[in-house]
Amino acid sequence: MKLVVRVKLLPTPAQAAALETTLHACNEAATWVAQVAFEKDVRRPLGLRKHTYTEVRQRWALGAQAAQHAIKKTCDAYTTLRANLRSGRYGRPGTTRHTRASGKPVTFRPEAAQPYDDRMLSWQHEARTVSIWTTSGRLKGVAFTGQAEQLAVLAAHRQGESDLVRQGGKWFLIATCEIPENALNAHPVGFIGVDLGIVNIAATSDGERHSGRRVNRKRENDRALRSKLQKKGTKSAKRRAKKYAGKEARRNKDINHKISKRIVAEAERTGRGIALEELTGIRERARLRKPQRTTLHSWAFAQLGAFLAYKAKRAGVPVIYIDPAYTSQECSQCHHTARGNRPSQARFACTSCGFVEHADHNSSHNISHLGWMAWVRGAQSTAPALTLIA
Structure with missing residues (x-):
């Protein structure tokens, strides 16, 4: 690679x-x-x-x-x-x-x-x-x-x-x-589901959450400062605004590198693959209030996904992408799907079986399950045909 x-x-x-x-x-x-x-x-x-x-x-x-x-x-x-x-x-x-x-x-x-x-x-x-x-x-x-x-x-x-x-x-x-690649793990024992978001940058099915609250607060402060400098309009103000923009981009890149490295290392250690949401159209799918749109559109989702993909490829960890539709509304225990299962951003409470969990972790379990099912279907489709002996 x-x-x-x-x-x-x-x-x-x-x-x-x-x-x-x-x-x-x-x-x-x-x-x-x-x-x-x-x-x-x-x-x-x-x-x-x-x-x-x-x-x-x-x-x-x-x-x-x-x-x-x-x-x-x-x-x-x-x-x-x-x-x-x-x-x-x-x-x-x-x-x-x-x-x-x-x-x-x-x-x-x-x-x-x-x-x-x-x-x-x-x-x-x-x-x-x-x-x-x-x-x-x-x-x-x-x-x-x-x-x-x-x-x-x-x-x-x-x-x-x-x-x-x-x-x-x-x-x-x-x-x-x-760079030489490790041999792909063709027989993973399971998949780590990764749910990407704004409040929590990444939540895994192992129960790990990479919070984005401090990062988002810092980014909001940086945006406010850049906006103030841009309105000022002087050469020094524009130079400082450009400097802060570059600093934010480097900080976001560093965070994405650390998150992806940790997830890939855990998948490699445990012999599992990684299941990710298909990121295409994530900004169009999301329905957010106006104050939240800037945060969504400025976060490097594609960069985090690319870092996960190339680090996993280098380590021989299989990566599979799944359709994220309804993963946040589906119960990971009984698979009942309803909008009412998500009473708030952070809380998941199934209206059918009563299962309660952090919403991002519930989504990551669904992603993990869908990733495993997609992997099994792919393995079956490439398997040789059976020969029946009378």
Whole structure:
């Protein structure tokens, strides 16, 4: 499986200036290539190369590989745009947003990521330095740093391209690593059901709850502060608002990493799989009051699901997705389903058998059961046909 590792570069002022000039040149060239692709309606690398390669090399003094990557990056950007237009991310055809997105060439920020292959970038892991191509010549001995675990993964499993990017005035290399996967546990003894929510970020069928109350309070305070700064409108206020937004995103990512790591570790230890709700359309399905909508729409449900999926895949833990319809209204004991079973957000009380439980735990038990049933049906469908002997 593929995993990305981000390491921080520690260039000298002279090296940083060379990297900045290179990144600006590559992205300026890619923006020009995107304009040519739009005007000539050419979106494939081979065809676009015929129209742009020579001028890119001469006009921006890019090396052969850098010019190739600038062209390929442009084609990839148009492919992504086309997929987003088809999926409806920019609204329906004919709407203002759809027309604006499809009616102009793609542009690249001056500090957008630039791909580097092994001809342009080499790693010296013991010395923790890289040798990297720039428009000013090849820079040798550019130091990098990172967490010990990440650097070990990088040294052992790095493959393919790495991206040079500048974020917040700091330089990073984002490297792709091919991580070996553990053999999938084809005979799980059960499934841990995971119910995702707002008040409790994740509740498991083992009785564990990852509360989101403190997180939500902190996020509300951050949103209020950002709103105040945005209304102020000064440059310093906008800079602070951007800083707080990045801080919140990093905190949410860290929380999702910790929750997913803990759930996957428990599933691996006990020989079980993980059953998750199908997250597609979760924001459209939810019916919340207006004050709660911001909290719902700003939480990274997809990120948490992705973290659970890739950590489980790496550990060999099977993951199965189930339809979440009525899991919050169904009794996990007698399976009676009614809206009246949920008298409040946190309480579940079955009107048929009288079973009482925390609502999120009851839902997680239903998810666990549905996950096991789906797994059994899948195992039966792939089993060889029986041969009857008279």
